[in-house]
Amino acid sequence: MPATWTTSADLFPTPADPLSGSLPPAVGVNAAPQGQHEWLPFCLKQLDAISTLPENWDSYGAAPPDAKIMASARRLLLSLASSADVPKPHVNPTPDGGVQFDWERGSRYFELDVVSPDTAEYLYADPAERAEEEGAVREGESLEIVIGYVRRVIETP
Amino acid sequence: MTSQPLSDDEVVVRRVPPGSRWFEFPDRITSANFKLRRGERGLSVYRLNVVSPQTVLNQPGAIPGSRLGFATVGEIRRMTGSAGEPLGLDVVVVDDEQNPGHAEIQGPSLGPFPRAALDSFKRLFRLWTG
Numbered sequence: 483m484p485a486t487w488t489t490s491a492d493l494f495p496t497p498a499d500p501l502s503g504s505l506p507p508a509v510g511v512n513a514a515p516q517g518q519h520e521w522l523p524f525c526l527k528q529l530d531a532i533s534t535l536p537e538n539w540d541s542y543g544a545a546p547p548d549a550k551i552m553a554s555a556r557r558l559l560l561s562l563a564s565s566a567d568v569p570k571p572h573v574n575p576t577p578d579g580g581v582q583f584d585w586e587r588g589s590r591y592f593e594l595d596v597v598s599p600d601t602a603e604y605l606y607a608d609p610a611e612r613a614e615e616e617g618a619v620r621e622g623e624s625l626e627i628v629i630g631y632v633r634r635v636i637e638t639p
Numbered sequence: 640m641t642s643q644p645l646s647d648d649e650v651v652v653r654r655v656p657p658g659s660r661w662f663e664f665p666d667r668i669t670s671a672n673f674k675l676r677r678g679e680r681g682l683s684v685y686r687l688n689v690v691s692p693q694t695v696l697n698q699p700g701a702i703p704g705s706r707l708g709f710a711t712v713g714e715i716r717r718m719t720g721s722a723g724e725p726l727g728l729d730v731v732v733v734d735d736e737q738n739p740g741h742a743e744i745q746g747p748s749l750g751p752f753p754r755a756a757l758d759s760f761k762r763l764f765r766l767w768t769g
Binding site: 524527532534542544578597607613 | 656658666670676698705722723744754762
């Protein structure tokens with residue numbers, strides 16, 4: 483069953499310490515092959531660090547991360563981590579107070595930009611295929627299309 | 640402010656904040672580095688014909704550990720989206736005595752670039768190692 487961008491409370495009540503090597507119980511997460519969540523605690527730690535960035539964190543007047551957007555991004559990350567097909571994303575803040583996840587392999591690139599507390603805009607791009615596809619997904623909706631794009635990035639042609 | 644055409648050969652740079660603050664290694668240029676905030680009409684860059692890389696990295700407000708992403712003016716003018724469509728960008732001098740060397744990358748319509756253009760910026764700009 484495809485993952486859904488959950489609107490419920492944290493599936494992981496507190497992020498695990500990425501240095502300890504242990505994960506908290508995966509309460510509420512669909513069963514996934516062991517090891518599929520290995521990247522999750524680290525990415526949650528990244529979100530925590532991003533949440534503490536001050537105004538002008540990029541030296542070009544960037545807004546500080548918006549708390550509601552960060553909470554929504556956290557739920558999105560937790561939902562993505564429940565899919566066996568999703569490898570670790572790059573995690574970066576955006577200058578308008580949001581956060582962005584992206585995956586890249588060769589010329590293929592997919593980004594998911596949480597731009598508001600309930601919406602993430604996405605872009606799939608591959609100049610080698612002359613491909614450029616954009617859209618948006620809202621909290622509560624299926625992430626099937628997002629996971630499909632991530633698969634498209636990471637699959638070997 | 641002045642507005643005069645720049646040579647295609649000119650190199651322009653933009654600071655890239657260190658990703659180490661949120662455990663993103665190694666340093667990497669992302670599309671977010673080129674996202675404009677509301678009200679901004681163009682992307683701020685500096686001309687290495689006028690100021691040195693170290694000057695740009697040491698400007699007031701610069702974040703320690705930042706890197707520089709660079710591209711030539713000609714490369715920017717020739718930028719296309721992933722589907723091959725020209726983006727119609729130009730680099731325009733926007734400087735004064737207090738801000739020598741400053742310029743802006745501007746699109747056909749001033750203001751935020753399309754998301755696909757941000758990816759094109761990410762693919763074009765390289766990290767300065769000079």
